[in-house]
Amino acid sequence: MKIIIDTPEKIAEAAAKRYVELLSEKPDAVLGYATGSTPLDLYAELARLNRAGEITFKDVTTFNLDEYVGLDGTHDQSYRYFMDKNLFEKIDVDMAKTHVPSGMDVDKAAEYDKAIEAAGGIDLQLLGIGNNGHIGFNEPGTPFGSVTHVVELTKSTREANKRFFSSIDEVPTHAVTMGIKTVMNARKIIFIALGSAKAPIVREMIKSDVTPEVPASVLLLHPDVEVYLDFEAAALL
Ligand code: PGA
Numbered sequence: 238m239k240i241i242i243d244t245p246e247k248i249a250e251a252a253a254k255r256y257v258e259l260l261s262e263k264p265d266a267v268l269g270y271a272t273g274s275t276p277l278d279l280y281a282e283l284a285r286l287n288r289a290g291e292i293t294f295k296d297v298t299t300f301n302l303d304e305y306v307g308l309d310g311t312h313d314q315s316y317r318y319f320m321d322k323n324l325f326e327k328i329d330v331d332m333a334k335t336h337v338p339s340g341m342d343v344d345k346a347a348e349y350d351k352a353i354e355a356a357g358g359i360d361l362q363l364l365g366i367g368n369n370g371h372i373g374f375n376e377p378g379t380p381f382g383s384v385t386h387v388v389e390l391t392k393s394t395r396e397a398n399k400r401f402f403s404s405i406d407e408v409p410t411h412a413v414t415m416g417i418k419t420v421m422n423a424r425k426i427i428f429i430a431l432g433s434a435k436a437p438i439v440r441e442m443i444k445s446d447v448t449p450e451v452p453a454s455v456l457l458l459h460p461d462v463e464v465y466l467d468f469e470a471a472a473l474l
Contacts, residue, residue, distance in 0.1 A: 238463075239463045240464045240471075241463060243465070245431050246278065248278070248279075248466075249278035249279045249281070250282060253282040253292075255361065255427060255463070256361070257291060259425075260294070264295075266361065267353070267358060267359050268297050268300075268359070268360065269299070269302065269415075269423055270300070270302070271301070271302050271363045271364055271373075272301065272302070275365035275429050275430065275431055276365065283324065284328055287327070293329055296331075300349070300359060301316055301320055301335075302372075302420070304316045304412060304413050305340050305411075306409055307340060307341070308340045308341075315337075317337040317340075338385060338414070339413070340413060346385045347385060349419075350384045350415075350419055353422075358422060360423070360425065361423065363427050364429070367397065367438075368397055368435065369394065369438065370451040370452050371394065372417070372453050374412040375417050377391070379417055380417070381418065381449060382417070383416030383417050385415050385416055387412070388411065389411055390408075390409070390412055395408045421455060421458070421459055424461065426459055426462040428463065428464045429465045430466050430470040432467065432469050432470055436471070438453070439466060443464075443474060444474075
């Protein structure tokens with residue numbers, strides 16, 4: 238695990254460079270994307286580089302980590318909508334090659350892993366972390382062998398995400414997420430944590446034992462992870 242500590246702006250630039258490098262070597266790479274506040278600067282930077290002609294996504298295939306159960310892609314809090322607005326509509330990606338788990342057709346969850354495999358596996362997976370250590374929506378206690386599945390969201394996750402909804406009652410109770418094994422199968426992982434609220438869990442992830450109680454701790458077992466932390470998120474290391 239390589240740890241890089243810098244400002245959020247420099248992190249976005251450095252992480253974006255990894256995409257430039259990967260796509261110049263492998264233009265048809267398979268990219269695993271994430272939602273939330275954390276990747277927004279990176280997505281803006283990728284869109285800027287795309288406009289500037291320094292990177293093209295026209296041959297990539299993408300798979301997002303997760304989606305809320307019960308929200309279809311037109312709902313403004315669905316992760317499909319988030320990706321369309323914050324990245325896909327701003328870059329030259331082929332929309333037909335972008336995948337977000339279906340929040341409506343959850344019986345298809347297991348097929349998601351098969352689709353990833355059929356595309357050749359994920360070359361570069363982007364990850365954030367929840368305050369409770371989740372990656373994707375793999376909440377504490379999720380088995381490391383899990384593949385894409387439906388989860389019940391913890392109270393702390395629903396609390397953390399209620400800022401985007403009119404009330405906590407509106408926050409979906411379940412989500413469909415790539416499993417820990419799905420994530421760990423990615424050839425390379427870029428992990429980003431920003432802000433002081435993430436400092437305690439970042440410390441736990443790096444300093445505690447590898448345990449399903451801290452899902453992100455599994456990343457210590459992955460051969461190629463770059464961990465990008467801003468100074469606030471790194472403050473307790
Ligand atoms: P955030 O979410 O980027 O909005 O902090 C991260 C996560 O819950 O994985």
